[in-house]
Amino acid sequence: MKIEHVVLRVVQALRQGNLSVFAGAGLSMPAGYVDWKGLLQPLASELGVDIDRETDLVAIAQFYYNSKGQNRTRLSQRIIDEIGVSVFPTKNHEILAGLPIGKYWTTNYDALIEKALERAGKVADVKHDIGQIATTKANRDSVVYKMHGDASLPQKAVLIKDDYERYAEERGPFVTALSGDLVEQTFLFLGFSFSDPNIDYILSRVRLRLQGNQREHYAIFRERSKGDGESEEDFSHFKARQDLVIADLKRFNIQVVLVKEYSDITLFLERVEALFRSPRWFLSAGCSNFEPWGESEVSNFMRKLGAILIDNGIHIHCGLGLGIGNALLTGALEQVYRSSEPRVEKHLTLRPFPRFIDDDVKRAELWTAYRKQLISGCGYAIFIFGNKIQDQTTLVANGMIEEFEICLKSGVIPLPIGATGWASREIMRRLRGLPTWKLMPSTIQAAVEGLQHEVESLELLLHPITELIKSIER
Structure with missing residues (x-):
């Protein structure tokens, strides 16, 4: 879709009070946090695996867990070392926090969203454990669903294949809540790659139940460009794969906007903010x-x-x-x-x-x-x-x-x-x-x-x- 059309529809959802944001690792990286590859890179190196050649990062985390006799200590420590450190929210977080967004969903472990909301004078009701789902924080302005856990409790983070396989059973309320929001809310996906098996499962459930009547959602992707030293063959492969992902997301009625640089996401959000205000x-x-x-x-x-x-x-x-x-x-x-x-x-x-x-x-x-x-x-x-x-x-x-x-x-x-x-x-x-x-x-x-x-x-x-x-x- 053209970016100006998405701006208008996002602003319309804001004015109607039904815009939700889904934040992936890409939203937190400009603040100084690592993505999944960065998180697992030293662990993959211990296993003798080149992380840059891997696409199933959940499997890498599981392999490492297996290699340590099914002990999570080192995995938890990586989360503490890389994501447990405190950094300031980015301009994108600040813009989002200033808008009347009632619900945030994220697979990130960091606290950038809730920090940005606090700096904007808002009350965030954070939910990273199923025991928090049924409770309501007084005078809340926004709910932040951290469906994969929080850096403060790394031992409970969703990270390895075992966690994903047990997710619907152990964290079922998150599945139910997100499924409902995908039906009733318009989602804006930011910094999210759609490689997470939990999200794929939930989107598929919603699609099958609504049978072609899903609500329209929007995602911002950085257009794949040729990297320094990257071969033409590799670039063509990854560019073709991105095109296929974009086409596949239409099954879930998720429309993708491509931007040239990550900084263009800030320009997009500034445009949304200006038009809303x-x-x-x-x-x-x-x-x-x-x-x-x-x-x-x-x-x-x-x-x-x-x-x-x-x-x-x-x-x-x-x-x-x-x-x-x-x-x-x-x-x-x-x-x-x-x-x-x-x-x-x-x-x-x-x-x-x-x-x-x-x-x-x-x-x-x-x-x-x-x-x-x-x-x-x-x-x-x-x-x-x-x-x-x-x-x-x-x-x-x-x-x-x-x-x-x-x-x-x-x-x-x-x-x-x-x-x-x-x-x-x-x-x-x-x-x-x-x-x-x-x-x-x-x-x-x-x-x-x-x-x-x-x-x-x-x-x-x-x-x-x-x-x-x-x-x-x-």
């Missing part, structure tokens, strides 16, 4: 001095703006800024109840700021954390007005400036409506000198520039804002 806009606005338009015109403008944003499919994240928040909310809610999907939570994320905190330092700290959470997950941020009155003097709202800075750090694209003055005008002045502005498509730049000129009536801004939204959609 794009309809979510943070609205930063506050107004205590309504001049030169007057409070009535400002309120009317904000009410109509709220309706326009909802009507154009924007999910508004907002803290209900002083002076204008209620007008925005009114217009947005009116449009929500006129829409075909009148559930407020589908269109609005509203979090009024807590104001009754006497300690200025504590209040500032809380508001910063509050802003970061509210902005998180948005693709764009629109800045309107931005003034406050202090000691009878009208000042630029420093809270909006802070929100602008948070947006830059979070990858959220700022869209200041400088025509409304104050913080919005200052934000536009700063934005013009930043890479974020220079990297914007020229059509979006032009649409934003058109919203910087002073207007006699705020009503004149509504059409250009609508055109800006459409330009971003295109």
